Amino acid sequence: MKVFNTITRKKEELIPLVPGEIKMYSCGPTVYNYFHIGNARPFIIFDILRRYLEYRGYKVTFVQNFTDVDDKIIKKAKEEKVSEKEVAEKFIKEYFKDAEALGIRKADYHPRVTENIPEIINLIKRIEENGLTYTINGNVYYDTTKFSDYGKLSKQNLEELEAGARVDVGDEKKNPMDFVLWKNQKPGEPAWDSPWGLGRPGWHIECSAMSMKYLGETMDIHSGGQDLIFPHHENEIAQSEGATGKPFAKYWMHNGFINVDNEKMSKSLGNFFTVREVSEVYDLEIVRLFMISSHYRSPINFSNELLDSIKSSLERLYIAKNNLKYLLSKAEEKERLENEVDIEESLLKHKDRFIEAMEDDLNTADAVSAIFDLVRDINANINDNTSKTTIQYAFDLYMELAGVLGLLSKEEKNLDEEIEALIEERQKARKEKNWALADEIRDNLNGKGIILEDTPSGVKWRRA
RNA sequence: GGCGACAUAGCCAAGCGGUAAGGCAGAGGACUGCAAAUCCUUUACCCCCGGUUCAAAUCCGGGUGUCGCCUCCA
Known part of the structure; x- marks a missing residue:
């Protein structure tokens, strides 16, 4: 399989560190609210990557974190007059609800920041021992000038970054690009004891610590949205490689954005739709098909008109599935017609095309089109006269490919x-x-x- | 200012040097008691201008337009 690697800006052959195994980490949500359609894209895309790798026989270990302590959660907890933990617990539960409706499988591990504080502290210690930090007033900062590879993912050098950066007034950092590993406690905020005093982890360090815990110091694939390239992933590299001296991830994969009226869907612009909202109007499987109808790195526009058209597409797929089930229920064992071997062979060609598409940097759009071609082939060639064996063959093949994309798992409820x-x-x-x-x-x-x-x-x- | 992405039919969207997949919508036909579903047929000067090549939507250069990152952000 070929994969577009952000760090080399090229499609590369995916060669696992350990043959037959893939270790992947995807940045998960900060749980202070329902997640929106834009957030849903990486969850769906990398769920499909995982399914596909498993389909191809890899043993995949997939980790996705929950950021369960951060400014936004603290703010929310104050507003609602509840604890930070309650806010996090609630939205973790809601995450799983929406994720399930989107057909997203649970990761093998869903680590939380608050449950990995010792790991985080240990990692900061290692970075400190390597002389890459400085501490001011109980805040531990990463000194980006000490890490010569800084900027290698986003292809920026420090000078250029600084030219575009806004420097906070009164900031105690030595350099605008430096970032905090450990924040000292402010009154009323949750805090843990550490060598630098009471405080909590900075945003970036959690992903380094938790991914290493489950995947080791070097993983195969690290993924997330394009807006995480800088600074989040850049900083993860600085921390992790600054601590271990080893490459942090072999492949970096980043999905493009969901736009509304050609503008990025984001909380700050206020032009977002939560998955929960959309679920009141559309079955979320429609959203899933919408996401995979284009390439994961392309920006896509979100609109009701588009979902309506995708809804019709999905109906076509379900009708084909139910037709086969209907035929299967009526079919009797009988002599196979002579041309049925040809039909099976013809159907199998679509599987080849499907795999070819997925092998090429997860080209789900092309893979979906292969499924539609398969459907046409089935509709045209499988009918009342077909033997049960061949109908079953077509059904199994169809469900196999749809399953890789996480589609068509719903069953019709019986009539009253x-x-x-x-x-x-x-x-x-x-x-x-x-x-x-x-x-x-x-x-x-x-x-x-x-x-x-x-x-x-x-x-x-x-x-x- | 630095880094980057994109521009293909009415709409969405593949394509990665050999003469334009697929879906939605529309039109015509077949099937049907009528429908529905399905099948068949049908809809493209690939943003513009140069260049390379026997051959370019695809490669190179230059435009134009749109968007993203550089600040919490998927």
């Missing part, structure tokens, strides 16, 4: 008796060529969100 009776009644009317009554029943059911389809082998239904 009342509706089944109505369908029976309509069938009777049709036999008697009482079209007026038959159509009335169909319209009636339509109003209840049940769409009927008359097929040669019987009546099929689906929910709108």
